[in-house]
Amino acid sequence: xxxxxxxxxxxxxxxxxxxxxxxxxxxxxxxxxxxxxxxxxxxxxxxxxxxxxxxxxxxxxxxxxxxxxxxxxxxxxxxxxxxxxxxxxxxxxxxxxxxxxxxxxxxxxxxxxxxxxxxxxxxxxxxxxxxxxxxxxxxxxxxxxxxxxxxxxxxxxxxxxxxxxxxxxxxxxxxxxxxxxxxxxxxxxxxxxxxxxxxxxxxxxxxxxxxxxxxxxxxxxxxxxxxxxxxxxxxxxxxxxxxxxxxxxxxxxxxxxxxxxxxxxxxxxxxxxxxxxxxxxxxxxxxxxxxxxxxxxxxxxxxxxxxxxxxxxxxxxxxxxxxxxxxxxxxxxxxxx
Amino acid sequence: xxxxxxxxxxxxxxxxxxxxxxxxxxxxxxxxxxxxxxxxxxxxxxxxxxxxxxxxxxxxxxxxxxxxxxxxxxxxxxxxxxxxxxxxxxxxxxxxxxxxxxxxxxxxxxxxxxxxxxxxxxxxxxxxxxxxxxxxxxxxxxxxxxxxxxxxxxxxxxxxxxxxxxxxxxxxxxxxxxxxxxxxxxxxxxxxxxxxxxxxxxxxxxxxxxxxxxxxxxxxxxxxxxxxxxxxxxxxxxxxxxxxxxxxxxxxxxxxxxxxxxxxxxxxxxxxxxxxxxxxxxxxxxxxxxxxxxxxxxxxxxxxxxxxxxxxxxxxxxxxxxxxxxxxxxxxxxxxx
DNA sequence: CTGAAAGCGCTAACAA
DNA sequence: TTGTTAGCGCTTTCAG
Numbered sequence: 001x002x003x004x005x006x007x008x009x010x011x012x013x014x015x016x017x018x019x020x021x022x023x024x025x026x027x028x029x030x031x032x033x034x035x036x037x038x039x040x041x042x043x044x045x046x047x048x049x050x051x052x053x054x055x056x057x058x059x060x061x062x063x064x065x066x067x068x069x070x071x072x073x074x075x076x077x078x079x080x081x082x083x084x085x086x087x088x089x090x091x092x093x094x095x096x097x098x099x100x101x102x103x104x105x106x107x108x109x110x111x112x113x114x115x116x117x118x119x120x121x122x123x124x125x126x127x128x129x130x131x132x133x134x135x136x137x138x139x140x141x142x143x144x145x146x147x148x149x150x151x152x153x154x155x156x157x158x159x160x161x162x163x164x165x166x167x168x169x170x171x172x173x174x175x176x177x178x179x180x181x182x183x184x185x186x187x188x189x190x191x192x193x194x195x196x197x198x199x200x201x202x203x204x205x206x207x208x209x210x211x212x213x214x215x216x217x218x219x220x221x222x223x224x225x226x227x228x229x230x231x232x233x234x235x236x237x238x239x240x241x242x243x244x245x246x247x248x249x250x251x252x253x254x255x256x257x258x259x260x261x262x263x264x265x266x267x268x269x270x271x272x273x274x275x276x277x278x279x280x281x282x283x284x285x286x287x288x289x290x291x292x293x294x295x296x297x298x299x300x301x302x303x304x305x306x307x308x309x310x311x312x313x314x315x316x317x318x319x320x321x322x323x324x325x326x327x328x329x330x331x332x333x334x335x336x337x
Numbered sequence: 338x339x340x341x342x343x344x345x346x347x348x349x350x351x352x353x354x355x356x357x358x359x360x361x362x363x364x365x366x367x368x369x370x371x372x373x374x375x376x377x378x379x380x381x382x383x384x385x386x387x388x389x390x391x392x393x394x395x396x397x398x399x400x401x402x403x404x405x406x407x408x409x410x411x412x413x414x415x416x417x418x419x420x421x422x423x424x425x426x427x428x429x430x431x432x433x434x435x436x437x438x439x440x441x442x443x444x445x446x447x448x449x450x451x452x453x454x455x456x457x458x459x460x461x462x463x464x465x466x467x468x469x470x471x472x473x474x475x476x477x478x479x480x481x482x483x484x485x486x487x488x489x490x491x492x493x494x495x496x497x498x499x500x501x502x503x504x505x506x507x508x509x510x511x512x513x514x515x516x517x518x519x520x521x522x523x524x525x526x527x528x529x530x531x532x533x534x535x536x537x538x539x540x541x542x543x544x545x546x547x548x549x550x551x552x553x554x555x556x557x558x559x560x561x562x563x564x565x566x567x568x569x570x571x572x573x574x575x576x577x578x579x580x581x582x583x584x585x586x587x588x589x590x591x592x593x594x595x596x597x598x599x600x601x602x603x604x605x606x607x608x609x610x611x612x613x614x615x616x617x618x619x620x621x622x623x624x625x626x627x628x629x630x631x632x633x634x635x636x637x638x639x640x641x642x643x644x645x646x647x648x649x650x651x652x653x654x655x656x657x658x659x660x661x662x663x664x665x666x667x668x669x670x671x672x673x674x
Numbered sequence: 675c676t677g678a679a680a681g682c683g684c685t686a687a688c689a690a
Numbered sequence: 691t692t693g694t695t696a697g698c699g700c701t702t703t704c705a706g
Binding site for chain 4: 351352354355365366367370389391392393395
Binding site for chain 1: 338339382384385386387388389391392395397402407408410413414416417420424429430431432434444445447448450451452453471475476557586587589590612613616617618619620
C-alpha cells in the first residue's frame with residue numbers, strides 16, 4: 001500500500017491537519033514545519049489518494065470521453081485535444097467507446113456516474129439528451145462533441161456540419177456534376193444528419209439530383225460493401241459524397257474493383273480530412289474539421305463548468321469546416337478540360 | 338449530488354448494512370426486504386460511488402493505458418482490445434498519451450499513482466523499469482505492452498518483433514534486393530530495437546548491406562522528412578524497410594516527390610499493418626501484428642493480477658507477426674520478371 | 675500557527 | 691436475518 005497522510009504526519013511529527021495544510025494552504029504553515037513535512041513527503045514518496053479527495057469533494061477530477069468509434073482517426077485527433085486540455089488542468093480522461101451502440105453508451109454512462117466524474121464529453125449515439133438527464137441533474141458537466149447543443153442545459157463544441165455538407169455539394173456542382181450520390185451512414189447518426197441537410201439544400205438550390213445510399217457503419221469496410229451493392233444495383237453517378245473519410249476510402253476500393261477510375265469516372269469527396277486522406281490511393285478531396293482544436297475547446301468548456309459551476313454559462317462553440325481539394329475530384333467531363 | 342446508500346436505507350427503512358448486503362451478498366437478505374431495497378434503489382436511481390468503494394478496497398477498478406501515440410491507428414486498435422476486456426470485467430480505462438516523451442510519461446505515472454489504479458498497461462518510452470518501480474512496490478499490476486518483459490516483476494504481452502523484422506528483411510532479400518535501407522524511429526524506442534535486431538540478423542546472414550536512417554518521430558510527417566533528406570544526401574537503394582506503417586506512408590510521399598516509383602524503383606515494407614496500409618496510394622506490404630488481440634490479452638493479464646495478486650504468476654504472452662504482401666514490394670529488377 | 679475531530683460513501687466484522 | 695460500528699484517506703472547521 002502507498003503511504004498515506006497519516007504516515008507523513010507521523011514521520012514529520014505533526015498532525016494530520018498540518019500535512020493537509022502544507023499541501024493545500026502552504027502559506028498558513030510556518031516555514032520550518034513546512035520544510036519538515038515536505039521532506040517527509042519526499043522520503044515517503046507520498047502521493048495523495050485521488051479517491052479520498054474526491055470522496056470529500058463529491059466529484060472526481062475525471063472526464064469521461066464517449067466516442068462512437070475509437071478506431072476512427074478523426075476521434076483520436078479529437079481525443080488528443082481533450083487529453084492535452086485535461087492534463088493541463090490536472091484532469092484525467094476515461095476513454096469510452098460506445099461503438100455506435102446505444103446499449104454500450106448507456107453502460108458507459110452508468111460507469112461514469114459511478115465514478116462520479118466531473119464532466120462528460122460525448123458524441124452521442126442518439127439525438128436525445130434523455131440518457132444524460134440523470135447525470136445532468138446530479139450536476140455533472142456535459143458537453144456535446146460535434147453536435148450543436150440540442151438543449152440549453154449543456155455546452156457544445158462542434159463544427160458547422162450543415163455548412164460542411166454544403167461545401168462538399170457545391171464543389172461537386174461547380175465541377176459540373178449533375179447526378180450526385182450521397183453515401184450516408186446508418187440512419188440517425190446525429191452528426192451525419194446535418195451534413196446531409198446542408199448537402200441536400202445546396203443540391204436543391206442548384207436543381208441537382210441526389211441519390212442517397214447508406215452504409216451499415218461508418219467504417220472503411222462498410223463503405224466498401226455499401227458501394228459494392230449499390231453498383232451491383234446499377235447505381236450510376238459521376239460524383240460521390242461520403243459522410244466521412246473512412247466510407248470514402250472504402251467506396252473507392254469498391255469503385256476500383258468495378259473498374260471505375262477516380263476521379264476520371266467518378267469524383268469522390270470525403271469528410272473529416274483525416275491524416276490518411278492525403279496519402280490514400282487517390283488523395284482525397286475532403287471537408288476538413290479542426291479536430292484537435294475541437295477536442296481541446298470542448299474539454300476546456302467542461303473543465304470550466306466543473307471548476308466553477310455557479311458562474312458557468314452554457315456555451316456553444318462552433319468551428320468552421322474547410323474544403324480541401326485534392327486529386328479525387330475532377331470536372332464532370334474530363335474531355336472538356 | 339447523487340443518492341447515497343444512506344438515502345436508500347432510509348427510503349427502504351432498513352439499515353445501511355442491509356443495503357450493502359443486498360448489493361454484495363443478496364443471498365444473506367430475506368427476499369421481501371431485498372425486494373424493498375431494490376425498489377428504493379431503482380426509485381432513487383442509486384449507483385454506488387466507485388470512490389468510496391475504492392477507499393475501502395485500497396485499489397480502484399481502473400486501468401491506466403499509457404501509449405506513446407494515441408493518433409497512431411496501431412495503438413488505437415490495441416486500445417480497443419484493452420477497452421473491451423476492461424468493460425467485461427467492470428474496469429475503466431484511463432487514457433494516457435505519453436507522446437514518446439519521458440517527462441510526460443512520468444507525469445502520467447504519478448497521476449495513475451494518485452488514482453490508485455489497479456493496473457497499468459504501458460508501452461514504455463524508455464527501456465528501464467525504473468520509473469515503474471514505485472508503482473510495482475505499491476502492488477500495482479503492470480504489464481508491458483508490445484515489449485517482451487525486461488524483468489520478472491511484470492507481465493508482458495508482445496508480438497515477436499525480432500521475428501517480424503526478420504520477416505520483412507527476408508522478404509526483401511528473396512525479391513533479390515541487395516541494398517536495404519532501414520528507416521528507424523528516434524534512437525531507443527524500445528519496441529523498434531527488436532525489429533532492427535531481427536532485420537540486421539537476417540541481413541547479415543544473407544550478406545546484404547543495410548543503411549540505417551532515422552526519423553525524428555514515428556509519424557507520417559517525420560517519415561516524409563527523413564526520406565526527403567536522405568534522398569537529398571544521395572541515398573540510393575532499392576528496398577526500404579520501415580519501423581512502422583506511418584513512417585512508410587510518409588516515406589512513399591517523399592519518394593514520389595523525388596520521382597521514384599513504388600515498387601518499380603523502390604520496394605517499401607511497413608510494419609504494423611494498420612488498416613490504411615491496404616488503401617494507401619500503393620497498397621503497402623507490411624508486417625501484421627494482432628493488435629486487438631494484443632490489447633485484449635494484455636488487459637486480461639493485468640486484470641487477472643489485480644483480482645488475485647496472491648496466486649498470480651507473471652506471464653509473457655507472445656503473438657506471432659505475419660508478413661502481408663501487397664503492391665509496394667517487387668523483385669529487385671523488374672525486367673527479369 | 676498547530677492539533678483534534680467530524681464526515682464524505684462504502685464494506686465487513688460483529689452484535690443482536 | 692438485520693442493525694451497529696469502525697475505518698479506508700482526506701479536507702475543513704473549530705479550538706487551543
